[in-house]
Amino acid sequence: IITVRVDNSKQPNSRWYSGSGIYRNVRLVATEKVCIEPWGIFITTPYISDRSATFRQQTVVVNKTTALQKIKIIIEILNQNDKVITAQTVSRNLKINGRDTITQEIILNQPQLWSIEEPNLYKSRTRIVSDKKIWDEVITNFGIRYFVFDPLKGFILNGKKVKINGVCNHHDLGCLGTAIYNRAIERQLELLKNMGCNAIRTSHNPPAPELLDLCDKMGFIVMDEAFDMWKKNKTKYDYALDWDQWYEQDTKDWILRDRNHPSVIIWSIGNEVIEQWDQNDSSGIVIARKLADIIKKLDPTRPITAACNSTTPDNPVIKSGVLDVIGYNYSHEKYPLIPEVYPGKPFIATETVSALATRGYYDMPSDSIRRWPPRWDLPLLTGNPDHTCSSYDNCSTPWGSTHEETWRVIKKYDFISGMFIWTGFDYLGEPTPYDWPSRSSYFGIIDLAGFPKDVYYLYQSEWLTKPVLHVFPHWNWNVGDTIDIWAYTNCDEVELFINGISMGIKKKEGEMLHLQWRVPYTPGCVSAVGRIQGKNVLTKVINTANSPKALKAEADRTELSANGKDLSFITIRVVDEKGTIVPTADNKIKVKIEGPADIIGMDNGCQTSLGPFKTNERKAFNGLCLAVIRTREQEGEITVKVESEALKSTEIRLQSIRNK
Structure with a gap:
């Protein structure tokens, strides 16, 4: 019997909610006495052209038997359709209790490159055999791509300049806490992809491997980060207490585990570590060099950075000389000077913005x-x-900026490889700028329930090529109020109408990132028409809502796998008699399930909503509520019934299918 226990009683040990208990999947791997060492496969593609790529695999094999073993190492390469396209076999004699590293190279013709737009993946199937016995078999996903961080041109992937449009995320999954659900991570990535985001920073700890698998599959590039602190602590019981005993082993395991993921393009060795601040203390230099030495021995193919908010060359972490790419947290006003301060060094904005917003409040x-x-x-x-922050992108922390302030700088300079916005999603803990009863963050572009805030559409209008037009705020105010109407768009021009009367045509000029009309409020209808080359391409309409009359429910997926793990995220809207969402509705909503599924969480995205997540009822916040449904290990129809006192109820049906 193997018993694993977690003692998380000593608090505080993190600056945010990091979870408690065993919240990631645990794997117990049993092998024969001749086997591939755990994380013992390292795949690189050192030479890539349009016609061919060199596949190189190092395989560490151990012999724990009491005899010499004559083995064959067989590598088969499978394409995206799981078809074997080439193979190679080599022979070795493994000594008693021996450990050997075998390097094999295979030429792959007409390689399909891994990229953000086309994340093509291959598989390496490695077998260890002798006579007729198969000792071990390991399948490793890999991608073929090449990249460089250039001090003048920024980030270049497969010969193409790419601006890294990334976000930082903590690992919690909103109302599900920190427990790993593959579908919940996938949903987050889908929302970010739809925004135009192409990169994730795993702030500030090595991620769940499921996240990297999905980034490989979906086409995200990753800044893989470890350590929010080194030897100097940030909270009383944090990792600094274990630094001396564990940093070396943890760093080795981190790199060995993650180095085959094509999505991972850079290692970050720390976030705002305290050692960066004391220029008279050499410990920052010493630790940075030790970490870099470990990483480069295990993976010489990727650059190293660190997320520094001490933005001077005298910062001991920068002064160590181990940062292949200079990383700044915030200080966007200093970015234009980077080429002068660090000549010949690539640069990336490792953490930016820290704007604050409550969805639907202005x-x-x-x-x-x-x-x-x-x-x-x-x-x-x-x-x-009421502990709210405005969603106009006019509220930020003093160390950060609004979204527009930083993006203007990132967009302007080619040498800036890109940025990672703090944060993609609201997360549990750190409710800056407030204290209790706020209990989750305001930083996210998307709220804790997964509902986009308005600034989501700013990035759509800047990062996507499809036409975008988003108009806000809602249209429920007091007669006589003066209201600012904003539009995020990439159209050539937008004309705004109130009750059919034109309020004028606006165009984005110079460094403008939004359009604005200041108008007196009269109830009715706001409509905006976006035009490209004189043609109407998009129309957005906002109607004044009446009092709540009914509920609407929509599932992100209606066909689920009957595996006991699959999820459906149900968005619930409070609407008036015409189906218009009521932007201030806070009705209590109750969800009932019939069939082989369970409710495992409800949320509304409000930072001050203190009700439990694991419940079947929740108040709406600004007209929206979320319910998360998990399948059981049996097939069947699932009926989700949504009710609220004095409102017309609704229901939707899902199907749980085995082996979907």
Whole structure:
């Protein structure tokens, strides 16, 4: 019997909610006495052209028997259709209790490259055999791609310049906590992909392998990061207490585990570590060099960076000389000077923005920016009484910026490889700028329930090539109010109408990233028409909502796998008699399930909503609510019934199918 226990009683040990218990999948691997060492396969593609690619695999094989073993190492390469396209066999004699590293090279003709747009994956199937016995078999996914961080041109993937449009994410999954659900991670990535995001920073710990598998499959590039602290602590019981005993082994395991993922393009050895601040203390230099030495021995193919908020060359981590790519957290006003400060060095903005927003809430005038709190070490005394932050992109932390302020700089300079926005999703903990009863963050482009905030569409309008037009806010105000209407768009021009009367045509000019009309409120209909080359291509309509009358429910997926793990995310909307969402509705919603499934979480995205997540009822927040349904290990129809007092109920049907 193997018993694993977690003692997480000593608090605080993290600056945010990092989870408790065993929340990732645990794997117990049993092997024969002749086997491939755990994480003992390392695949690289050192030479790539249009016609061919050199596949190189190093395989570490161990012999724990009491006899010499004559073995064959057979590698088969499978394409995207799982068809064997080539193979190679080599022979070796393994000594008693021996350990050997076998290097094999295979030429792959007409390689299909891995890229953001076409994340083509191959498989290496490795067998260890002797006579008629198969000792071990391991399948390893890999991709063929080449890249460089250039000090003048930025990031180049497969010979094509790519701006890294990334986000930082903690690993919690909203109302599901930190427990790993493959579908929940996939949903997050789908939402980000739809925004135009192409990169993930695993802030600030090595990710679940399921995340990297999905990034490989879906075409995200990854900054793979370890360590929010080194030997100097940030909280009383954090990893600094275990640093001396564990950093070397943990770093080795991290690199060995993740180095075959084509999505991983850079290692980050730390986030805002305390050692960066004391220029008279050499420990930052020493630790950075030790970590880099471990990494380069195990993976010489990828660059190293660190997320530094001490943005001077005297920063000991930078001064160590081990950062292949300079990484800054924030300080966007300093980016234009990077080529002068670090000549010949590539640069990436490892963490940016830290803007704050509550979905569906708006402070006016919209062109007045709030820096909350007034300083990083001071409390906020003048915020909103209901603990909200404006969604106009006019509220940020003092160390950060609005989304527009940083993106203008990133967009302007080719030498900036890209950025990772803090954060893609709201997360549990760190409710800056407020304290209790706020219990989750305001940083996300997407709220804790997975509902996009308005700024999501700013990035769509900048990062996607399809026509985009998003108009906000809602149209339920007091008669006589002066309201700022914004539009995020990539159309040539937008004309705004209120109750059929034109409010004028606006065009994005210069460095403008949104359009704005300041108008008196009258109830009715707001419509916006986006035009490209004089032709109407998009129309968006916002109607004044009446009082709540009914519920609408929509599932992200209706056919699920009957494996006890698959999820369906149900979006619930509170609407009036015409089907218009009621933007201030907070009705209590109850969900019932009939069939082989269970409700495992409900949320509404509100940072101050203190009800339990594991429940079948929740108040809507600004008209929206979420229910998460998990299948059981049996097939059948699932009926999801959604009810609320005095509102017309609704229901949807899902199918749970075995081996889907």
